[in-house]
Each structure stands twice: as C-alpha cells, then as structure tokens.
Amino acid sequence: MVKGHQGEGVRSKSNQYPNTSLIHIEGVNTKEEVSWYCGKQWIALLLHLGQVPRPHGNSGVVRAKFKSNLPPKSMGDRVRVVMYPGNI
Amino acid sequence: MAPKAATGRTSRNPDLIRGVGKFSRSKMYHKRGLWAIKAKNGGVFPKHDPKPAAAETPAKPPKFYPADDVKKPLVNKRKHKPTKLRASITPGTVFILLAGRFMGKRVVFLKQLTSGLLLVTGPFKVNGVPLRRVNQSYVIATSTKVDISGVDLGKFDDQYFEKEAEKKKKKGEGEFFEAEKEEKKVLPDDKKDDQKTVDAQLIKSIEAVLDLKTYLSARFSLKSGMKPHELVF
Numbered sequence: 001m002v003k004g005h006q007g008e009g010v011r012s013k014s015n016q017y018p019n020t021s022l023i024h025i026e027g028v029n030t031k032e033e034v035s036w037y038c039g040k041q042w043i044a045l046l047l048h049l050g051q052v053p054r055p056h057g058n059s060g061v062v063r064a065k066f067k068s069n070l071p072p073k074s075m076g077d078r079v080r081v082v083m084y085p086g087n088i
Numbered sequence: 089m090a091p092k093a094a095t096g097r098t099s100r101n102p103d104l105i106r107g108v109g110k111f112s113r114s115k116m117y118h119k120r121g122l123w124a125i126k127a128k129n130g131g132v133f134p135k136h137d138p139k140p141a142a143a144e145t146p147a148k149p150p151k152f153y154p155a156d157d158v159k160k161p162l163v164n165k166r167k168h169k170p171t172k173l174r175a176s177i178t179p180g181t182v183f184i185l186l187a188g189r190f191m192g193k194r195v196v197f198l199k200q201l202t203s204g205l206l207l208v209t210g211p212f213k214v215n216g217v218p219l220r221r222v223n224q225s226y227v228i229a230t231s232t233k234v235d236i237s238g239v240d241l242g243k244f245d246d247q248y249f250e251k252e253a254e255k256k257k258k259k260g261e262g263e264f265f266e267a268e269k270e271e272k273k274v275l276p277d278d279k280k281d282d283q284k285t286v287d288a289q290l291i292k293s294i295e296a297v298l299d300l301k302t303y304l305s306a307r308f309s310l311k312s313g314m315k316p317h318e319l320v321f
Contacts, residue, residue: 028315028317083186086226
C-alpha cells in the first residue's frame with residue numbers, strides 16, 4: 001500500500017463539495033505520475049473504501065471518491081492506496 | 089385458391105394508382121388463362137384437398153394453474169466469454185498477488201479458465217500457494233517467465249474448484265439443541281496428488297533458472313521510499 005494524506009474536499013472559494021476528497025500521495029509529484037494510480041482503490045481510516053478517479057491539478061494531488069464522505073475531522077490523516085485493480 | 093405467381097414474376101395487372109388496377113376482373117380472367125385451367129380440369133377449377141392435419145396428441149390439462157399470470161423472463165442468449173488478458177499475461181508468467189490470503193506472494197500462472205479467472209500455483213512446495221484461481225485485476229504480471237511446457241493442465245477447469253454441495257441434514261428436535269458435529273474440511277487426497285504432479289514439472293523448470301526458487305519463495309512488499317509508479321515489474 002502506498003500512503004498518503006487526506007487534504008480538504010474539492011472546493012471553490014465559498015463552496016465545498018464534500019463528496020470528493022483531495023489526497024496527496026507520498027512520492028507522487030506530477031500529473032503524469034498520478035495516471036498509474038487512477039482506478040486504484042483507497043482505504044482511509046480502515047473504514048472508508050474509495051477510488052482514485054483522476055488527478056487534481058499539476059502537482060500530483062489526486063481526487064478521490066469514497067463510498068461515504070470522509071469526515072472533516074480526518075483532514076490530515078493517513079490514507080492508503082492499494083495496488084489493485086492491477087493494470088500491469 | 090388461385091395459383092400463386094411464380095417467384096420473380098410481377099403481377100399481370102399493373103397499378104394505375106394504388107388500389108386501382110389497369111384491367112378489370114373479366115380481363116384478368118382471360119389474361120391469367122383461368123379459362124384454360126378450367127377446360128383442362130373438365131370445366132371446374134382444380135380442387136386441392138387440404139392435407140390431413142397431423143393427429144394431435146390430446147394435451148393433458150395441466151394440474152395446476154397459477155393464480156396470477158406469471159411473466160416469462162425474457163430470453164437471454166448471451167454467451168459468456170472469458171475476460172481478455174493483458175498482453176503481459178502469458179502462460180508461465182510470474183505474478184505478484186495483490187490481495188487475499190496470499191497477498192504479496194509470487195506465483196506462477198498456468199492458464200486462463202473458461203470463467204475468465206486465472207489458474208495459478210505457488211508451486212506449493214516453494215511458497216505454500218496451492219492451485220488456485222485468481223482474478224486478473226488482483227495481480228501484477230512481472231516480466232519473469234517460467235517454462236511450463238511440460239505441465240499437463242487439461243484436467244483443471246472451474247468445475248474442479250467448485251464447492252461440493254452440502255447435503256441438507258434433516259434436524260430432529262433433539263438434534264437441534266445438540267452441538268453440530270464439526271466436519272473438518274479436509275482437502276481430498278486426489279487434489280493433493282494433482283498439486284504434486286503439476287508442481288513436480290514446474291519445480292524442475294524453476295530450479296533450472298538461477299535464484300528463481302528463492303525469488304518465488306520471497307514475498308513482494310513495498311519498502312520505504314519505493315514508488316510503485318516508478319517500479320518496473
């Protein structure tokens with residue numbers, strides 16, 4: 001599993017969209033590197049399962065959708081990406 | 089009753105407008121030569137008796153009529169195809185299992201079964217993974233290949249791996265309160281033998297390659313600083 005940290009939800013200046021979370025995966029720093037992780041599954045806080053659908057911006061941050069929204073308390077917490085579904 | 093126009097023949101009565109023919113009934117009678125057919129048959133149109141209908145077996149009235157009309161499910165003639173394999177997956181490839189009991193183990197791919205699942209073996213002696221089915225998504229295919237040409241895989245299919253249907257036990261009142269006898273699920277001997285035969289061939293090919301055996305017995309894990317998106321498998 002690769003580790004990452006949960007950031008805030010997707011938002012504009014005054015509106016938040018808690019259904020998608022931004023996650024920063026350790027060691028991933030560009031948009032191109034994220035494409036390896038797209039489609040992979042997450043485990044956050046051992047409770048929430050989610051998916052990595054797409055990158056967010058140019059610096060390797062990733063948007064993730066979970067089965068149920070992540071609680072705002074867990075911002076900054078550890079999150080893990082698992083390697084499946086595999087595509088190599 | 090009238091004889092049909094031969095295939096490919098158009099009507100002798102062209103339409104002036106739709107529904108209105110050019111020739112009248114009496115004209116058509118002559119055009120079609122019905123007078124000649126009649127003359128041939130002694131002044132009467134030839135009659136063809138209807139073919140005797142095949143004797144119908146008297147259908148038994150059904151014993152049970154459902155109270156409401158039961159809808160029949162739509163016909164589904166779709167045939168199941170095995171999943172398309174990634175180009176990196178060929179028989180003999182070494183896989184890394186990504187999930188489940190044998191997570192991280194390196195195993196040898198044998199063949200794809202008709203359900204689409206991949207048949208895989210440790211081999212058992214090397215890393216404890218038995219003959220097992222695995223889904224393509226839960227596997228990383230490495231570039232290491234093992235020669236499996238000597239292995240006979242004809243006997244393995246999805247049926248082989250199906251759970252045996254448990255016989256339903258009728259529970260009497262007394263037995264209900266007794267603890268159920270735990271039947272330990274022991275792997276039948278013939279399956280163990282199958283494992284041994286398959287592995288015997290494989291282990292020969294594995295030992296022929298330097299370090300391959302230790303490679304297969306070791307588990308894959310991500311160490312600190314390893315980035316999977318930069319690894320070459």
